[in-house]
Amino acid sequence: ISQRRIMQTVPSDIEIAREAATRPIGEIGDKLDIPSDSLLPYGPTKAKISNQFIESLSDRPNGKLILVTAISPTPAGEGKTTTTVGLGDGLNRIGKKALICLREPSLGPCFGMKGGAAGGGYAQVVPMEDINLHFTGDFHAIGAAHNLLSALVDNHIYWTNELGIDQRRVTWRRVVDMNDRALRQITVALGGVANGFPREGGFDITVASEIMAIFCLSEDLSDLQRRLGNIIVGYTRAREPVHARDLKAEGPMTALLRDAFMPNLVQTLENNPAIIHGGPFANIAHGCNSVRATKTALKLSDYVVTEAGFGADLGAEKFFNIKCRKAGLKPDAVVLVATARALKMHGGVAKADLNTENVGALVDGLENLGRHLRNIGQFGVPAVVAINKFVSDTAAEIDAIRTYCKEFGVEVFECSHWADGGAGTEELAQHVATLADSSNSQFRPLYDDHLSLWEKVRTVARSIYGAEDIIADKKVRSQFEDFEERYSHFPVCMAKTQYSFSTDPNLLGAPSGHVVPIRELRLSAGAEFVVAICGEIMTMPGLPRVPAANSIFVNDEGEIEGLF
Numbered sequence: 138i139s140q141r142r143i144m145q146t147v148p149s150d151i152e153i154a155r156e157a158a159t160r161p162i163g164e165i166g167d168k169l170d171i172p173s174d175s176l177l178p179y180g181p182t183k184a185k186i187s188n189q190f191i192e193s194l195s196d197r198p199n200g201k202l203i204l205v206t207a208i209s210p211t212p213a214g215e216g217k218t219t220t221t222v223g224l225g226d227g228l229n230r231i232g233k234k235a236l237i238c239l240r241e242p243s244l245g246p247c248f249g250m251k252g253g254a255a256g257g258g259y260a261q262v263v264p265m266e267d268i269n270l271h272f273t274g275d276f277h278a279i280g281a282a283h284n285l286l287s288a289l290v291d292n293h294i295y296w297t298n299e300l301g302i303d304q305r306r307v308t309w310r311r312v313v314d315m316n317d318r319a320l321r322q323i324t325v326a327l328g329g330v331a332n333g334f335p336r337e338g339g340f341d342i343t344v345a346s347e348i349m350a351i352f353c354l355s356e357d358l359s360d361l362q363r364r365l366g367n368i369i370v371g372y373t374r375a376r377e378p379v380h381a382r383d384l385k386a387e388g389p390m391t392a393l394l395r396d397a398f399m400p401n402l403v404q405t406l407e408n409n410p411a412i413i414h415g416g417p418f419a420n421i422a423h424g425c426n427s428v429r430a431t432k433t434a435l436k437l438s439d440y441v442v443t444e445a446g447f448g449a450d451l452g453a454e455k456f457f458n459i460k461c462r463k464a465g466l467k468p469d470a471v472v473l474v475a476t477a478r479a480l481k482m483h484g485g486v487a488k489a490d491l492n493t494e495n496v497g498a499l500v501d502g503l504e505n506l507g508r509h510l511r512n513i514g515q516f517g518v519p520a521v522v523a524i525n526k527f528v529s530d531t532a533a534e535i536d537a538i539r540t541y542c543k544e545f546g547v548e549v550f551e552c553s554h555w556a557d558g559g560a561g562t563e564e565l566a567q568h569v570a571t572l573a574d575s576s577n578s579q580f581r582p583l584y585d586d587h588l589s590l591w592e593k594v595r596t597v598a599r600s601i602y603g604a605e606d607i608i609a610d611k612k613v614r615s616q617f618e619d620f621e622e623r624y625s626h627f628p629v630c631m632a633k634t635q636y637s638f639s640t641d642p643n644l645l646g647a648p649s650g651h652v653v654p655i656r657e658l659r660l661s662a663g664a665e666f667v668v669a670i671c672g673e674i675m676t677m678p679g680l681p682r683v684p685a686a687n688s689i690f691v692n693d694e695g696e697i698e699g700l701f
Contacts, residue, residue, distance in 0.1 A: 223554025227562030419446025640672025
């Protein structure tokens with residue numbers, strides 16, 4: 138890895154992906170014993186798995202479920218998706234039947250700052266360009282279903298408004314799968330009587346849509362349609378909720394989502410199977426791939442390696458408290474990804490100085506890793522730490538990580554999957570398989586269903602974020618009280634910055650004793666959770682000063698350049 142990672146001639150991720158010796162998707166399906174007539178090809182290297190085939194798997198036993206999560210992200214990079222792919226390849230390399238389950242990337246970060254989400258180096262899923270751009274059209278279908286409901290709401294108000302929708306209390310916004318701050322707050326229906334009744338509205342990014350959450354939490358098409366009908370679009374003057382089913386919207390929305398609801402099968406660079414389906418962000422949504430994909434994968438393989446977005450305080454917490462709770466899943470092991478570079482940044486080192494050994498700063502930054510390990514321990518799932526290795530890492534730095542993790546009884550493995558693919562994770566794969574097979578998981582959610590919504594939010598803030606308490610103004614407290622009457626049994630989905638345990642993205646490490654402000658509550662009655670928006674988090678991101686889009690183009694050979 139040290140040679141590959143520092144050579145100026147090392148190919149970019151997109152160049153590596155373009156040179157991949159991919160196999161026809163039917164051959165990848167054969168590895169999972171999926172009949173050819175149960176695959177719906179989208180070109181030669183990607184396909185959807187038919188609903189009929191998935192329904193036929195119900196009597197099969199489940200494999201082991203392994204979650205890959207990470208420390209709090211920094212500009213130094215952690216490599217969670219890369220590690221997920223590398224571990225899946227490593228498990229297959231040591232003779233295990235393993236399948237990777239990932240989220241689909243959003244166009245917003247691809248053209249914004251974060252870039253794509255198909256792994257990196259020699260631990261990628263392919264076709265990389267397709268996956269990072271339009272893929273099989275799932276996000277377009279989700280956006281269309283969401284905006285169909287928006288159109289039906291305004292159309293109902295325009296013609297008769299028999300439901301008595303109060304235009305001032307329409308809560309259903311619109312979505313687009315792009316970072317666009319100018320759309321956060323808008324006025325709709327301007328231009329005269331023929332265009333409807335003007336009112337305030339706004340856009341969220343598609344991955345923050347409640348339909349994305351519903352899509353990812355539904356068990357089957359029937360459950361999908363039921364949940365879509367339960368969406369609350371607004372309220373009457375008497376403050377009674379108006380549901381999507383009142384507008385007869387759940388049927389056409391389900392029709393738009395029917396094909397998208399089938400999970401997508403692709404492959405890694407080493408021709409191992411991967412399912413990529415759904416893609417809510419973890420900072421503004423629940424951050425996990427679809428239940429449909431995960432449960433299908435558990436029937437098709439002995440080990441399923443999946444990920445949850447951003448750090449463990451967001452992605453893993455929601456994976457456990459929302460996805461596993463709702464879907465009845467029991468994870469068998471957790472892999473916590475870290476890099477020495479990111480730990481040094483948490484210890485106060487500037488990005489420009491990360492290639493210099495600094496054991497003292499790394500030790501200071503280890504409190505972030507330690508907080509995440511303690512948090513994972515609260516859920517009763519055994520963990521292991523994977524160090525995504527960089528050439529600048531020194532033996533002293535790695536030894537400091539190992540020594541620290543011994544206090545938690547947790548093993549540490551250096552992984553070179555970025556440069557060496559599955560060969561770089563063999564030791565980790567052996568340990569993870571042993572960990573998962575030992576059946577030591579005593580998984581339990583962090584809080585009980587019967588707790589009040591306020592106490593659920595408070596529990597997450599205190600137990601996961603290390604906060605002293607939560608605060609909210611009178612209006613937000615009234616929201617808590619209103620939702621408590623009907624929805625107190627729902628879990629909570631915390632919308633919070635991914636960069637810190639606090640709501641201040643500049644507070645790195647493991648801050649404690651802070652107070653978490655709850656700025657707004659949003660009810661997701663179809664997804665069956667309540668979103669607590671903390672601090673200044675936005676559900677419609679903006680592009681950075683220099684967006685990644687500026688470097689993306691199509692070359693003279695018709696190939697995409699600049700995508701990462």
